[in-house]
Amino acid sequence: MHGVTLTDVIKKYGETQVIHGVDLEIANGEFCVFVGPSGCGKSTLLRMIAGLEETTGGRIDIAGTDVTHEDPAERGVAMVFQTYALYPHMTVEENMGFGLKMNGHPKAEIKAKVAEASRILKLDEYLSRKPKALSGGQRQRVAIGRAIVRDPDVFLFDEPLSNLDAELRVEMRVEIAQLHKTIGATMIYVTHDQVEAMTLADKIVVLRKGYIEQVGSPLHLYDDPDNKFVAGFIGSPAMNFLNGTVTNAGVHVPAIDQTIPVTVAAMPAEGTPVTLGVRPQDMEITAVGPLTCDITEHLGGVSYLYLDAATGERLVVEARESGRNDTSGTVGVTFDPACAMLFDATSEARIR
Numbered sequence: 001m002h003g004v005t006l007t008d009v010i011k012k013y014g015e016t017q018v019i020h021g022v023d024l025e026i027a028n029g030e031f032c033v034f035v036g037p038s039g040c041g042k043s044t045l046l047r048m049i050a051g052l053e054e055t056t057g058g059r060i061d062i063a064g065t066d067v068t069h070e071d072p073a074e075r076g077v078a079m080v081f082q083t084y085a086l087y088p089h090m091t092v093e094e095n096m097g098f099g100l101k102m103n104g105h106p107k108a109e110i111k112a113k114v115a116e117a118s119r120i121l122k123l124d125e126y127l128s129r130k131p132k133a134l135s136g137g138q139r140q141r142v143a144i145g146r147a148i149v150r151d152p153d154v155f156l157f158d159e160p161l162s163n164l165d166a167e168l169r170v171e172m173r174v175e176i177a178q179l180h181k182t183i184g185a186t187m188i189y190v191t192h193d194q195v196e197a198m199t200l201a202d203k204i205v206v207l208r209k210g211y212i213e214q215v216g217s218p219l220h221l222y223d224d225p226d227n228k229f230v231a232g233f234i235g236s237p238a239m240n241f242l243n244g245t246v247t248n249a250g251v252h253v254p255a256i257d258q259t260i261p262v263t264v265a266a267m268p269a270e271g272t273p274v275t276l277g278v279r280p281q282d283m284e285i286t287a288v289g290p291l292t293c294d295i296t297e298h299l300g301g302v303s304y305l306y307l308d309a310a311t312g313e314r315l316v317v318e319a320r321e322s323g324r325n326d327t328s329g330t331v332g333v334t335f336d337p338a339c340a341m342l343f344d345a346t347s348e349a350r351i352r
């Protein structure tokens with residue numbers, strides 16, 4: 001396999017360990033997204049693959065070669081950063097070709113490679129402009145172009161869209177997906193935006209506190225999360241979690257004053273506290289129940305209803321916009337018990 005392999009990779013800053021023995025295989029040509037909350041170690045792991053951070057323990061292989069202690073330039077990777085770091089006094093064309101020029105590549109070859117990158121990224125009409133005469137999205141395309149001309153085995157992206165406004169983010173997200181389709185290279189992409197992760201990734205790696213929580217395709221993580229953390233992180237709005245207790249009829253959930261006939265193979269003993277998880281999309285509002293509607297957000301096609309329970313727990317329900325989501329007074333919720341997931345109240349592991 002000629003992708004990227006991490007074997008028991010560890011990072012320490014002095015006495016502080018921030019990456020705790022990560023094992024991961026990224027196949028050749030795969031689009032892999034590292035996702036997780038701030039401080040979970042995504043950027044550190046990416047920078048270790050790039051060779052910008054020293055690896056304290058374990059091994060990193062790229063394209064079949066152990067690169068753990070190689071210089072960044074020897075690894076066959078190209079990185080695109082959040083800040084584009086373009087040279088302000090150079091044109092787009094010069095910016096894209098600069099790395100190759102420094103490495104002594106012949107002029108004709110540089111011109112051809114820049115032309116090819118410019119064609120892929122639709123930058124032809126901007127080649128003679130300076131960065132200050134470009135929009136944020138165009139600048140980021142130049143930064144990507146600078147990576148493309150180096151023809152790397154692996155592209156590394158560190159939150160490349162986080163400086164762009166919402167509309168441009170969506171546009172560039174689609175362009176990056178197209179780029180991956182066009183050139184088919186292995187790409188590793190760091191973001192804390194789960195929508196970016198869901199839409200771009202072949203494979204998502206969910207990180208938390210320097211550990212991998214779960215690895216899988218976007219839909220696999222959405223449909224079959226291993227624990228409450230992954231279930232809550234993947235999916236928007238986030239999954240609802242409610243406290244419950246196992247009874248002989250299923251799981252009693254005080255917040256909604258219902259016993260849900262959940263069937264899992266490994267049902268804990270009666271009386272065991274558990275957490276019940278149901279996605280906002282899987283719930284429906286009913287006319288009668290113990291929940292108070294706090295706020296309704298109308299998004300056009302759908303609306304989100306924020307409900308308060310007497311237990312202090314909150315729920316979000318996604319409703320199809322009908323123009324008559326009358327939510328004055330109290331309401332209830334209903335859902336197919338087959339949609340509900342159960343988690344251990346203490347360890348937060350999924351109970352299947």
Ligand SMILES: Nc1ncnc2c1ncn2[C@@H]1O[C@H](COP(=O)(O)OP(=O)(O)OP(=O)(O)O)[C@@H](O)[C@H]1O
Binds near residue numbers: 039041043192
């Ligand atoms: N030079 C350093 N010295 C000590 N600790 C560090 C250093 N750099 C990063 N860390 C710690 O390593 C952990 C991982 O940081 P990292 O930047 O990789 O997180 P991240 O997931 O990329 O977060 P963010 O989304 O906020 O960028 C954090 O707890 C951070 O405080």
